Amino acid sequence: MDGADDQRPAIAGRVADWYREDHRDLPWRRPGFTAWGTLVSEFMLQQTPVARVIPRLEEWLDRWPTPADLAASPAGEAVRAWANLGYPRRALWLHAAAVQITERHGGDVPRDVEALLALTGIGDYTARAVAVFSFGDRHPVVDTNTRRVIARAVHGQGQPGPPHARRDLAAMDALLPDDDGDAAVVNAAMMELGAVVCVARSPRCDECPVAELCAWRATGYPAYDGPTKGVQKAYEGSDRHVRGLIMRELRAAHVPVTDAEIASLWPESVQRDRALAGLLADGLAVRSSRGGYLLP
DNA sequence: CACACGTGGAT
DNA sequence: TATCCAAGTGT
Known part of the structure; x- marks a missing residue:
């Protein structure tokens, strides 16, 4: 990845051209936003x-x-x-x-x-x-999309490894042209490519502007062999689930939600109490002076 | 640094 | 049906 065979400027240029040609019309891209x-x-x-x-x-x-x-x-x-x-x-x-x-x-x-x-x-x-x-300054913007595009096109890996801020920012910075405006386009374009073409599940390489430059494709799409993301825990029956049920009730209510109403949301008292205590600690719920619970 | 943190659509 | 994934951040 050094010297004459560094494909990064070419990758950045093609992704930027592809983006300038056409991209989703999203509210935050409107002029004057x-x-x-x-x-x-x-x-x-x-x-x-x-x-x-x-x-x-x-x-x-x-x-x-x-x-x-x-x-x-x-x-x-x-x-x-x-x-x-x-x-x-x-x-x-x-x-x-x-x-x-x-x-x-x-x-x-x-x-x-x-x-x-x-x-x-x-x-x-x-x-x-x-x-x-918003301000048009030159910085590397790293999100899940750019991390995936860089992992594939530049590093030849099917998935990005675990996030590493220092390294990820440097990798994105290495793709940015000198000009502020051009750099902003490359940032947006890399995110857009990851969002609509170089997607996680089934990448649409036939529509990719950098297919011919992609290190992952060039090596035959090797299976990812790096560290795996931790297994996502089941949502059903989790504390998150119970917190979500309580928050839904609090959002809908305009008078204090009683203990009895909270109790009706989830049968296991230990987990229910833990969820409610967590919401109170997080400041997402407060005790009403009249009893019951409210949004802050 | 691994983990907790909501919700719903896609496969 | 179960799992994955989504423009991350704080602890």
Whole structure:
């Protein structure tokens, strides 16, 4: 992967050309979409598919068009509006970030990666996604899509290994052209390629703009032999499941949910109590002064 | 660093 | 039906 046979510039160039030719028309790619809109969309897109995010995003931005608008609402309203996007703590984090933006940055989403990283719920991916896609600065943006495309096209492996921030950022950075705008396109294009062509299950290599440059394809699609991801635990009957049932009840309620109502949601008291205690500890639920439980 | 954290669609 | 997967982050 060094010297004259480095295919990375060619890969980046072709993926960028492919993206410029055509790509999905997504709300956050509209001209004039605000930095706040980008930030909200990135929070929602953390582990939730694009198709489920779009309607919620529109509602959210209609209701809270600026960070200050969200900061002025109770955190529980953010959790309620989050609806069934999943991982409701993200709604809490987004609300906290809105408060921090209002307090620290005069209500304007910061441009610096360091300042973005200091906000609750923003990590390596989201900080750089905002800096690049909203502000146009040059940073590597690494998500599950780019990790997979790099693993295949550059490293010849069917799947990316376990995430390693330092290494992953460097690998993406090595694909970026010098120009800020061109680099932003490569970031977006690598994500798009991973999302619609170089997908996890059945990659559509016949439609891939870098098929002839792909190291994985060139070596006959060798089976992945690296470290495997841990086995995903069953959702049915898990603590997550019980937490989800309780949160659904809290979102629907506009008066305190009683212990009896909570008890009706899950038969095993030990697990039920553990789930509720976890939600209280996470700040997703609070005890009402009248008894019962409410969103914060 | 491995794990916990929701939810629903696809295979 | 069971499993995989989805624009990750915090601990």
